[in-house]
Amino acid sequence: xxxxxxxxxxxxxxxxxxxxxxxxxxxxxxxxxxxxxxxxxxxxxxxxxxxxxxxxxxxxxxxxxxxxxxxxxxxxxxxxxxxxxxxxxxxxxxxxxxxxxxxxxxxxxxxxxxxxxxxxxxxxxxxxxxxxxxxxxxxxxxxxxxxxxxxxxxxxxxxxxxxxxxxxxxxxxxxxxxxxxxxxxxxxxxxxxxxxxxxxxxxxxxxxxxxxxxxxxxxxxxxxxxxxxxxxxxxxxxxxxxxxxxxxxxxxxxxxxxxxxxxxxxxxxxxxxxxxxxxxx
Numbered sequence: 001x002x003x004x005x006x007x008x009x010x011x012x013x014x015x016x017x018x019x020x021x022x023x024x025x026x027x028x029x030x031x032x033x034x035x036x037x038x039x040x041x042x043x044x045x046x047x048x049x050x051x052x053x054x055x056x057x058x059x060x061x062x063x064x065x066x067x068x069x070x071x072x073x074x075x076x077x078x079x080x081x082x083x084x085x086x087x088x089x090x091x092x093x094x095x096x097x098x099x100x101x102x103x104x105x106x107x108x109x110x111x112x113x114x115x116x117x118x119x120x121x122x123x124x125x126x127x128x129x130x131x132x133x134x135x136x137x138x139x140x141x142x143x144x145x146x147x148x149x150x151x152x153x154x155x156x157x158x159x160x161x162x163x164x165x166x167x168x169x170x171x172x173x174x175x176x177x178x179x180x181x182x183x184x185x186x187x188x189x190x191x192x193x194x195x196x197x198x199x200x201x202x203x204x205x206x207x208x209x210x211x212x213x214x215x216x217x218x219x220x221x222x223x224x225x226x227x228x229x230x231x232x233x234x235x236x237x238x239x240x241x242x243x244x245x246x247x248x249x250x251x252x253x254x255x256x257x258x259x260x261x262x263x264x265x266x267x268x269x270x271x272x273x274x275x276x277x278x279x280x281x
Contacts, residue, residue: 002082008109022099023096030096031093031094031148032056032060032094032147034087035089036075037117039088040087044210053068059105059143060141063108074112078112089116095109119246122260124166125165125251125252126164126166126251127238129194130159130181134172141237157181167181170202172199179196183241184196184207185238186208186238187227187236187239192221194211196224196225202213205241206225211267214267214270215266215267220266229281237259237266239264247267
């Protein structure tokens, strides 16, 4: 796997070791990250991802040592150092370095990984509702892309896989639809693209927002509203929006079989056309 890794002012072809057992970022997961992609030399909404990284750091008490523009420049540098025909994952991070019990007592450091990750299949698989839920804003740092939140997402995915499914649907604390464990959720009903209204329990995703912007610009009606499991049970289409797979179709929900439909195909086609406008210079 080809990659470029940045830490403490230096680039390397090998992932650096950045923390140890005494560091707050290691034992308390005091870290934030963001994920972008480069596809055929085009970085998708890289500026939005870098800006969100800075907001995430502030939300958990980290002091960003770089601006969004500086992070963007480093990401672009890492992308340019690798072959343009590769699908890349771009992951900038801030984390606590040094002993302490609060981020303010430690040094905030930055690291960046740019590595080969092929874009997955357009069909993401079958989904099931899991017992695990997204925390409320007063129960976790839900306004950030914090590493501490991801073990619960992994638990949800593990539960789904144990039941024979590939995807985990996660509810919010009130029992409404929030998202898939690792991506935002959307459906199509009667030609309308619908996604849960952000309520502070899950991230208002960058890929999700871009996809719905493109659909609206193309004349497709869109809605953000409170959604329940019943919406999945009656949906004509279900699809997901996230950085790893971008726009992917869900091919089943519980015991229902589903096929990629016209709204999903429009969303994916529009997004992939948008990709070509995001070339890194």
